[in-house]
Amino acid sequence: MTLRQLTSPGPIRLEFTMDAQPPLQLDTLVRVLKERRWVLRGTWDGQAIYAKLFAGKEASRYATRDADGVRRMLAAGIRTPALLWQGTLHDGTQLLAALIYAAVPNAVNAAEAYSVEPAEGRYALLALLVEALAAQHVAGLCQTDLHLKNFLLAEGVVWAIDGDGIRQRTLSRKQAHLQLAELISKLQVLDQMQWTQRLLDVYLHARGWPRSLTAAQVLAWGQQMKTREVEHYVTRKIFRTCSDVTWQQTAQSVQAVSTAGGLHPTDLPALEVAMHVGQTLKAGNTCTVGHTQLQDQPVVIKRYNIKNAWHALSRAWRPSRAAASWQNAHRLQYYGMLTPQPMLMYERRYCGLRGRAYFVSAFSPWPDVLTFFQQSRDPALEAQVVEQLVMLCYQWYLLKISHGDLKGSNLQVTDQGQIVVIDLDSMRQHHCAQMALRAHARDLRRLLQNWKPDSSLYNALVDRFKTVYPDHTPLTLAGISI
Structure with a gap:
């Protein structure tokens, strides 16, 4: 095995023979910047270590800069793992600049x-x-x-x-x-x-x-x-190969595969077969959703259909809705909010023009919020879910994020009372404060439409919104009586 074959974090077995030194044994890939830098965990001379390996024309410069920074911290009395060895290694295909650092126990x-x-x-x-x-x-x-x-x-x-x-x-x-x-x-x-x-x-x-x-x-x-x-991450980084994503592009397709999802690149027939043998959750003209297995993993595949030639022409030039879902799932994760793990995004291409597109996410087994409140017999957990709903909306308000369709089926509840957000292709993060305010008011209005006015749940949500939001402007715009 060579470093070029290591593309995603996880267990490995790799050993380097070092002149006049004990062998370097590496068992875990921690982080990778493809064909440029690898961070690995292992042992050296009986000691737990982390190794940083650099490749390419600038390898020596990057390794030296890293080592110099550590020496500056050590000289200043800043706690940092000791640099045990600096030099060069060869993995059979390329020369590497290498740094070996002591691992910090229980860190x-x-x-x-x-x-x-x-x-x-x-x-x-x-x-x-x-x-x-x-x-x-x-x-x-x-x-x-x-x-x-x-x-x-x-x-x-x-x-x-x-x-x-x-x-x-x-x-x-x-x-x-x-x-x-x-x-x-x-x-x-x-x-x-x-x-x-x-x-x-x-x-x-x-x-x-x-x-x-x-x-x-x-x-x-x-x-x-x-x-x-966040904008750099969701508009650029996840649409190329990086530590989080493997990107593949041909004349007929492009696809992005999450390194955290456990899938590897696929093809169109495999996606279609998976949808055919799975359970159809939604069969619409513009979107088909199925719960199925892909590469032995439970997933949800959302296929964005092309209705006719005019629809194909209108979608060919714009980012696909699959790309929007891929982007927004990563956006929510970056902000620390729950959404099913985005696993794969696939677009058909014709001479560079976009066609049918697919978004694959992990299957989320939780009930939607409507089902949760209908079935729950735990008042404390229900109160927690009300709190989670309100605080999720308040975070979106602060971040100028709008979901676009807050019907109950797009919000799931875990057994710990946390909210999982799905159906992300209409989500936006606004740059204009006024547009964000209006969109947020529409989200609140749509959320409250899930329950009848003056019902106990409706009133509990409204009361908590009034307490949490220091500025009641979005509540007033949403039609909430103050």
Whole structure:
């Protein structure tokens, strides 16, 4: 096996013979940037390690930059895994620049820890990260690729990793505040609203600075950064090969396959056979939805049909609805919201023009919200679902996201009372505040139409909307009496 054959994270078996050194044994691919960089876990000289392997013309420069960043952090007393070895390796087909780092025992990256911690635990974690960021700034170091995955947590201690983004730089106060805003931008929007002031105070205390700007300014900077980051991810990154996606394009088709979904690239006959043998959930003129098996996995395939020649002509030039679903599923995941895992997007092409398209997602077994409330006999869980519905809508309001069709069948409820969102081809994230406000009001109005006015559930939702939304303008536009 060579590195070029490793395209998605997971277990592997790879060994390198090293001159005058013990062999390097690698058992897990952690991250890959195709044909450029691999991060792998394994053992070396009896010690647990992580190896970074670089290929291509710039391999030596990238490896040196990474190692130099780690040396700067070590010199400044910043906790970072020790660099055990730097040199070159050969995998049989190409020369690689290699770095071997000591693994930190019992460590988890901060993004994973943040995703599973309860609210107060998340705040404590974030306060530690802000203190670590302040320590870097005090040492004259700047992280140019700042995100939660560049920190590890082990037994209440923060470790900084990824020296590639570390630069020796003395920041002005505004630049330092912008770095703090960038870190805060990685949080869920509700946490940003709740904790920006407290995290700003943590940073200022660590630096010994007086308060010279408001939390609202830091929050605004962070939200601008997040919007740009998400747009880059959902409009560019997932439509090419990257660590999350394998992209294939021919004269007859294009397809994107999620590396997290467990599928591999397929073809049109396989998709059609899978739909034919599966259970049809919807049979419409423009869209057919089926629950089936694809490559031995339970999936939902949504086929966007072409009705006639005029419809084909109108769709040929525009991004397909499958591409919109693919994009919006990744958008929700990026924001930390639940939607079935997007697994594959396939478009037929004719001389570059788009034809029939397919969107494949993981099968979600949960009942829709209407069925949940009809069958539930648990008042506490019902109250939690009402809360989840309202908070989901409020997050969309803050992010200027509209779903476009909030009928009950497009919202599912897990057995923990969380909301899973499906049918994403009409979802949009608006740039214009007024358009976002009107679209959000339509979403609220459509959501409430699922229940009769003055029913107990309708009233519970309305009461909670009034409590959660500090500005009642969208509620008024939705026809909710204030």
